Amino acid sequence: MRHTGPVRISDSDHNRAVSSTRRSVLRAAGLAAGIGVLSPLASGCDLLDQEPDPIPPPDPLTALHSQTAALAASYDESLLAQPSLAKTLGQVRDAHHAHVAALAAIMSPPPPSVAPSASASAGAPPTSASAKVLLAALRTAEKEAHKAAVEACVAAPASRAQLLGEIVAARATHLEVLR
Amino acid sequence: MTVLTERLGAALAAEQAAIYTYGRIGVLLDANGQKEARTADVAHRARRDTAVTMLAELDADIPGGEAGYALPFAVTDHASAVKLALHVEEGVAATWRAVLPAAEGATRRSALAAYSAAAVQATRWRRMAGIKPLTETFPGREG
Numbered sequence: 001m002r003h004t005g006p007v008r009i010s011d012s013d014h015n016r017a018v019s020s021t022r023r024s025v026l027r028a029a030g031l032a033a034g035i036g037v038l039s040p041l042a043s044g045c046d047l048l049d050q051e052p053d054p055i056p057p058p059d060p061l062t063a064l065h066s067q068t069a070a071l072a073a074s075y076d077e078s079l080l081a082q083p084s085l086a087k088t089l090g091q092v093r094d095a096h097h098a099h100v101a102a103l104a105a106i107m108s109p110p111p112p113s114v115a116p117s118a119s120a121s122a123g124a125p126p127t128s129a130s131a132k133v134l135l136a137a138l139r140t141a142e143k144e145a146h147k148a149a150v151e152a153c154v155a156a157p158a159s160r161a162q163l164l165g166e167i168v169a170a171r172a173t174h175l176e177v178l179r
Numbered sequence: 180m181t182v183l184t185e186r187l188g189a190a191l192a193a194e195q196a197a198i199y200t201y202g203r204i205g206v207l208l209d210a211n212g213q214k215e216a217r218t219a220d221v222a223h224r225a226r227r228d229t230a231v232t233m234l235a236e237l238d239a240d241i242p243g244g245e246a247g248y249a250l251p252f253a254v255t256d257h258a259s260a261v262k263l264a265l266h267v268e269e270g271v272a273a274t275w276r277a278v279l280p281a282a283e284g285a286t287r288r289s290a291l292a293a294y295s296a297a298a299v300q301a302t303r304w305r306r307m308a309g310i311k312p313l314t315e316t317f318p319g320r321e322g
Contacts, residue, residue, distance in 0.1 A: 088313075090312075091311075091312035091313070091314055091316075092314060094316070095314065095315075095316040098316045098317075099316070102317075150288070150291060153279070153287070153291055154284065154287050154288050154291065158280040158281070159280070161279040161280040161282075161287065162276060162279050162280055163317075165276055165279040165290075165291055165294060166276070166316075166317040166318060166319070166320060168291055168294075168295055169272065169276070169291075169294050169295045169298040169318040169319065170298070170314065170315065170316060170317065170318055172295035172296075172298060172299050173295075173298050173299055173301075173302040173313070173314040173315070173318065174314060175299075176299045176302045176303065176313075176314075177302065177313050177314060
């Protein structure tokens, strides 16, 4: 049985320990009072009806979070490939990492942790690329990410509007830096 | 007054103060600075008009703006004028950021555009002033 949320009676380990005690109690009660006792007792818990816990839906910010992680990874790769870019883009790179963390902190359920190599954006230029090529790729990625963040912010509940708005505004400033 | 009209009122007041400030400091800026200030001024006027329209649509009171504003620090030359311009943009950005959770749909989209534009203009002033870093991780956030 999958344990996906707060501990419930249907958690398998807990259940096994409890259920053996309960089954013996029920057996005794059943023997004493007839089978009819079992139904009302059993209906209140899922001992005898072992349905899996419902899997909670992923948070609506899942796609934006993944895209932000990929964007941060692209900056990491670009700065490794062309360290001279760190002067202008170091803070931008740091901001994307901070945004990944900020998004993860408000998501429910929290996103699965993203392995750095797995999050590299598809179509990233090879590390032998020039600064000019890398910048062009980052500009394109940042532009798309900015658009995605705008839509996420407009669609978000009030409690998330400011953080998503901050990400939008930050990305707009990144595009200014990347000119 | 609702939270939205209150926040829109504050954004409008910030835009009105920005227009006034650019009018005061323009003469102190160098040629590039003046060009930048003109662009910023046009944007502030457009956003002031947007804020007025939004408030009118909400049947809310529309603050008229002050005749003059006390500048937060003395401005005597190009460098201090750029510093003040940056300060103004950061303040304007913060007021539009505050509108976001109170607004929905098209209003939120407009507020977002205004917030972003002020943040970008702030980055442009930082570049002119040689201030690093050029960008903030969470633009306009307190603290």
